[in-house]
Amino acid sequence: MQPGLNLKTSEISDTHLKGKHTTTFAQMHFWHFGGNVIDTPGVREFAMIDIEKEEVQHYFPEIFKKREECKFHNCLHINEPKCAVIDALETGEIQHSRYATYIKLMDEAEEAAQK
Numbered sequence: 001m002q003p004g005l006n007l008k009t010s011e012i013s014d015t016h017l018k019g020k021h022t023t024t025f026a027q028m029h030f031w032h033f034g035g036n037v038i039d040t041p042g043v044r045e046f047a048m049i050d051i052e053k054e055e056v057q058h059y060f061p062e063i064f065k066k067r068e069e070c071k072f073h074n075c076l077h078i079n080e081p082k083c084a085v086i087d088a089l090e091t092g093e094i095q096h097s098r099y100a101t102y103i104k105l106m107d108e109a110e111e112a113a114q115k
């Protein structure tokens, strides 16, 4: 009896964990992902796997391209000085909704790194 109970508890907590992830992701999708980038399989997985913060921009072609103009080659486009991405945000060259998604995914990447 007891082993069976343990097994069942473990199954429930697994399911709960997955459910939680799915919900978080669905909310992100709903609130932030107005663009098309999130619909690519790579990004869909990306929200749940470990990824370096430096790699997040690879999923945003317009940000990735702009980074060549940033003052620092390791710029993460958050609050660095002379950041071409932030400049492009101000001129409307990069959409705020896209940038918001980028920041959101950066947060995700940081959380994942801390686990």
Ligand SMILES: [Zn+2]
Residues within 6 Å of the ligand: 067, 070, 071, 075, 076, 077, 078, 080, 082, 083, 084, 085, 086
């Ligand atoms: Zn930058």
